[in-house]
Amino acid sequence: MVTQRKIKKILIANRGEIAVRVIRACRDMGIATVAVFSDPDRAALHVRRADEAVHLGPASPKESYLNVDKLLAAAKATGADAIHPGYGFLSENADFARAVTQAGLIFIGPDPEVIVKMGSKIGARQIAEAAGVPVVPGIKHALKNADEALEVAKKIGFPVLLKAAAGGGGKGMRAVREEKELKSAFQMAQNEALNSFKDDAVYVEKLVEGPHHIEVQVFGDHHGNVVHLWERECSVQRRHQKVIEESPSPFITPETRKGVCEMAVKLAKAVGYYNAGTIECLVDHKQNYYFLEMNTRLQVEHPITEMVTGIDLVKAQILVAQGDPLPFKQEDIRQRGHAVECRVYAEDPFHNFMPAPGLVVDMQYPLGPGIRLDNGIYQGFQVPMDYDPILAKLVAYGRDREEAIQRMQRALSEYRVSGPKTNLYFHRRALAIEDFVKGKYDTHFIDKHMKDILAVSHEDTQKALMAAALAKHLEENKARPVGRAGGVSDASPWRLTGRKTGMRS
Amino acid sequence: MSRIYTVLFEDQERQVEIKSVEGEYEVTLDGATHRFAPLLAKGSLYSFLIDGKEVLEADVVFRQDNCELNLQNIPYHLEVFDPRRRVVSQSDAAGGGHGLISAPMPGKIVDVKVAVGDKVEKGQALVVIEAMKMQNELAAAIDGVVQEVNVKVGEAVESGQKLVLIAKAD
Numbered sequence: 001m002v003t004q005r006k007i008k009k010i011l012i013a014n015r016g017e018i019a020v021r022v023i024r025a026c027r028d029m030g031i032a033t034v035a036v037f038s039d040p041d042r043a044a045l046h047v048r049r050a051d052e053a054v055h056l057g058p059a060s061p062k063e064s065y066l067n068v069d070k071l072l073a074a075a076k077a078t079g080a081d082a083i084h085p086g087y088g089f090l091s092e093n094a095d096f097a098r099a100v101t102q103a104g105l106i107f108i109g110p111d112p113e114v115i116v117k118m119g120s121k122i123g124a125r126q127i128a129e130a131a132g133v134p135v136v137p138g139i140k141h142a143l144k145n146a147d148e149a150l151e152v153a154k155k156i157g158f159p160v161l162l163k164a165a166a167g168g169g170g171k172g173m174r175a176v177r178e179e180k181e182l183k184s185a186f187q188m189a190q191n192e193a194l195n196s197f198k199d200d201a202v203y204v205e206k207l208v209e210g211p212h213h214i215e216v217q218v219f220g221d222h223h224g225n226v227v228h229l230w231e232r233e234c235s236v237q238r239r240h241q242k243v244i245e246e247s248p249s250p251f252i253t254p255e256t257r258k259g260v261c262e263m264a265v266k267l268a269k270a271v272g273y274y275n276a277g278t279i280e281c282l283v284d285h286k287q288n289y290y291f292l293e294m295n296t297r298l299q300v301e302h303p304i305t306e307m308v309t310g311i312d313l314v315k316a317q318i319l320v321a322q323g324d325p326l327p328f329k330q331e332d333i334r335q336r337g338h339a340v341e342c343r344v345y346a347e348d349p350f351h352n353f354m355p356a357p358g359l360v361v362d363m364q365y366p367l368g369p370g371i372r373l374d375n376g377i378y379q380g381f382q383v384p385m386d387y388d389p390i391l392a393k394l395v396a397y398g399r400d401r402e403e404a405i406q407r408m409q410r411a412l413s414e415y416r417v418s419g420p421k422t423n424l425y426f427h428r429r430a431l432a433i434e435d436f437v438k439g440k441y442d443t444h445f446i447d448k449h450m451k452d453i454l455a456v457s458h459e460d461t462q463k464a465l466m467a468a469a470l471a472k473h474l475e476e477n478k479a480r481p482v483g484r485a486g487g488v489s490d491a492s493p494w495r496l497t498g499r500k501t502g503m504r505s
Numbered sequence: 506m507s508r509i510y511t512v513l514f515e516d517q518e519r520q521v522e523i524k525s526v527e528g529e530y531e532v533t534l535d536g537a538t539h540r541f542a543p544l545l546a547k548g549s550l551y552s553f554l555i556d557g558k559e560v561l562e563a564d565v566v567f568r569q570d571n572c573e574l575n576l577q578n579i580p581y582h583l584e585v586f587d588p589r590r591r592v593v594s595q596s597d598a599a600g601g602g603h604g605l606i607s608a609p610m611p612g613k614i615v616d617v618k619v620a621v622g623d624k625v626e627k628g629q630a631l632v633v634i635e636a637m638k639m640q641n642e643l644a645a646a647i648d649g650v651v652q653e654v655n656v657k658v659g660e661a662v663e664s665g666q667k668l669v670l671i672a673k674a675d
Contacts, residue, residue, distance in 0.1 A: 346637070348580055354610050355637035356580075358664075361564050362550045385612050385636040385661070416578065418550050418564035424578040456579055461514070463561055464576045465583070466532045469510040469521035470541055471551055471565040472572070472585040473530070 004323035007031055007082045007106060011054075011075045012046070013096075014086030015065060017376030017392055018300075019046035022084045025314035034078045036071065038064035040384035045376050052078050059386040065089045068096050072103050082106035082321060084314075088388065091297040092119060108321040110220075110275045110296050117271055118294040128291040131270040133263050136282065136290045138205025146186040149204055153182055156206050162186060164193035165201035172196055175207050210285030210442045212251050213237065213292075216264035217305045217313070220274040221320045227330040228261040229305050229313075236430065238353065238446045243423070244430060245301040246340045247308050250401060250439025256287045267291065276302070276317050285442070300343065300393065303374060307339035307397040338404040339397045342412070342427040345389040346420040350454060356421035357385040363418070366411035370397040370404070383420050391422065401439065405431055429453040513584035520588075568665045603646035604671040608662045612636035617658055619669065623651045631669050632656065648674040 009032040012019045019035060023046065026033045035050035040059050047053045054074035056064040064070070066089055075083060083100050085091035085108070097112040109115070118124045125135050137156040142165055143149045153160045153176065162185060164172025172193035174185040186202065194200040217229040233249035234242045252260070264279035278299050280292040302313050311328060319327055347353045363379045375392040377383060383391065396411055398404030412428045433449050435441045446453070507524040522533040529542045542554040553561045564575040567585070574581040616633035619625060625645045632643045653670035656662060 348610075350580060351582075351609070354641065355612070355639050357611050357636055361548050387637060389637040389639075416562065418562075418575050421575065421580040422578060425580075428578075460576060460579060461581075462534055462537075463555075464563070464574055464579070464581045465512045465514060465519055466521055466534050466539065466541070467551065467553060467561065467563045467576065468565060468572050468574050468581070468583050468585050469512055469534075470523055470530055470532055470543065470553070471563070471574075472510055472567065473508060473523045474543065474545075475567060476587070 005081075005106075007318060007322045009034065009078065009080045010082045010084050010108070010318070011036065011071070011078065011080035012050070012084050012086065013065065013071050014084070014089055014091075015041055015044060015046055015376075015387065017045075017374050017390065018086040018088075018298075020049055020376055021374050022086060022314055023049050025312060025318065028312070029315060029318060031318065034074065034080050036065070036074055038384075038386070040382065040386060043381060045378055045381065054078060059384065061089065061386070065387075068099050071096075072099060072105075075100075075103070075105055080105070082108055082318070084108040084317070085297065087297050087300055092295070094119070106321050108275065108317050110273055110277060114271050114273055115296045118296050121293055124293055125291070127271060128267055131267055133267050133291045134289065136206055136208060136292075139203055142201035142203055143186070146183045149186045149202070150179065150182050152204050154179070156204070159207040159209060160204050161207040162189040162202050162204055164189065164197060164199070165203055166193065166197035166199040172202065206290075208282050208284045208288075208290065210444075211235075212249070212283040212442050213242075213280065214249055214252060214260060214283045214289070215278050215280045215295075215299070216261050217299075217302070218264050218268040218273065218277045218279060219313075219316060219320070219326060220268055220272075220277070221326045222274055222323055223325050225326045226265050226268045226273060227326060227328070227333060228265050229309050229311065229333055230335050231257060231260060232299075232301055232304055234301065235441060235443045236436070236445050237443055242301065242343065243446070244340065244342055244427065244436075245304055246338065246401070246404070247304040248335050248338065251442075252283060253287055256283060256289060260289050263289070263291065267294070275320050276313055300390070301341050303372060303393060303395045304339035304341045307372065307395060308335045308337055309333050310336065337397055337399050338401040339395060340401075340404045340408050340431075341396075342394045342408065342431075343390060343423075344392040344394055344415075344417075344427075345423050346383050346391050347389050347423055348421040349423050349426040353423075355385070355389050357383045357389075358420045359383075360417065361419035362416065364414060364416040366394065366415040368407075368410065368414070370407040371395070371411045372397070377417075391417070391420070394427075405437065426453060429455070509588065511584075511586055511588045513586075514581065571665050573664070604649060604652075604673055605667060606631055606643050606645070606669040606671070608634060608664055608666045608668055609641065609643070610634070610636050611664045612641075612662060614656045614658055614660045614662060614668075615640065617654060617656060619651045619654065621651050621654055624674075625649060625651060625671060634662065634668075643668065645671055647671060650674065 011034040012022045023033045033050040035047045035053040036056050037047045038059050056070045090096040094112040094115040097107045100107040159177040162174040174189045176182050176185045189202045190200045213234045214231050216231050220226040232247045234245045236244035276298050278295040281289050283289045346356045348356050360381050372395040377391050396404050396408035430453050510521045512519050524531040532541050544552040549566050550564045566573045570584045570586040572583040572585045612634040615635045619631050627648050629645045630642045634641050649671040652672045656668050
């Protein structure tokens, strides 16, 4: 169904940096915006930037950002004619997408039925197989014995991975590289599975070695057009969470690039996809690629695609949602230059990435050539403890990869957040690791280099100890200005501390 | 006039000497002395001009002797105290060791697994705290008996807030 009506006002059913990002696209297009907020987000940046803002309820997402009834009521009360879900929260919730449409509003995203189809990993795998798209080969039923295991392994090709059907935590899992290792590995996997899970069922799939996480941005409209906007390399991950992304991938060959992009378009066409979507793939060290899953929404890391293609994806989402044809053709979409993104999280990398919400005491923005900051906080904002730790996305663009990384390093050296702990130092170090500089990394990058990334120079630590002792001394001697606990003021100049302060006040 | 402070970092105690000189400070650590001229703005954010040529910015927040320091995006957890006037911590009062369990981050208490009088073993889960959709289980660091439980389920806590106190088993 093609909707064909001009969108005049959009409610953004999200918060933080992504809500701010969507508001920016709306402003560019002359579309009015409605922000929504929970109690702790009353003063959040997305609320301050929007034309209108509606209070949803308490901090708990169920009573605010995940509450469909309240969101629809807010849209009705403000006369919004479309809803943008951002990412996370309700962005891949088919019931929400349906409810929006049933309320007579436009959902800025794909068909709810496609969200359902691609939302199930097994279902998506079946659709991919039917469309002739490669998936990680293997069988999903228990092997009877070592002979059957050998037969299947030969068919899918070594190396293979034997996995306990009831498995978890690496138990009952065995990588097998050669035919002659298979029999004993099968026995061990079976025994381990039996001991760990009281179930000796073992199955086999292809081992993806040195895996790279590569994803392809796709875009479709209501007129049957589907294009791709090339790939993003997202292999720098910790606990399956992406941390640094770049485009183009420094790893894949032109043939692989062509292959994954064609595959992505094929799959998107097979399900009648419209709006922005992402096809995620695994690519092994020999450039074999396999479909992993589809994300039926805008991705966190969409800015790197915007930088290298010059296309505003959010704007395109809005145009497609109101029934316009795609504003670009496949042959016009080129990868020009290179972009890198660092996700800035409120967390302590030195203590197992423990979340670190709190008051932003000071913030200095990185600026200058090639830098883009999709930011959701400001000095004086209290980062709530109730939501994702993402504070901002720092994106650097350059004519080539080397320039993009240099600019990112420069931006990271300017960027300062005081108050909540952040992973900014982690990024500076990670980007300087030789494997990253050379573009030779896979999904094991962080595990492999963690110690190096978190190393702090003796000199810095000495300075920290001296600064701490001196700050304590100043506090004990009441050298600090007092009565400033109420908040942070932009207007306050730096003050000399110590005796001079005492004399001035 | 000079003062000595003890800084505890990664289980190591270090002495820092501070001498006030004409509104600035001579700071000595491990035999090396540097002159610090501090500026303070925006609450807890300091800018130090070191030896008249290097600018160092640090956000420093104290909770009694505990110190959270952010040195140009590098976070440090420290303890800073005057060795003559150390605030006797409750964990010391409870018989040494690490009987005091404090919140490692601001968050919400989602589970309290013990009550006053319970016998607990080292490694036993005491409290579950949640922030930013991530749960952390806080466990006993020693064998002992629960002497204090200062929180209840649903309560929001600050980083460093005392949650549970365990008296060491005899």
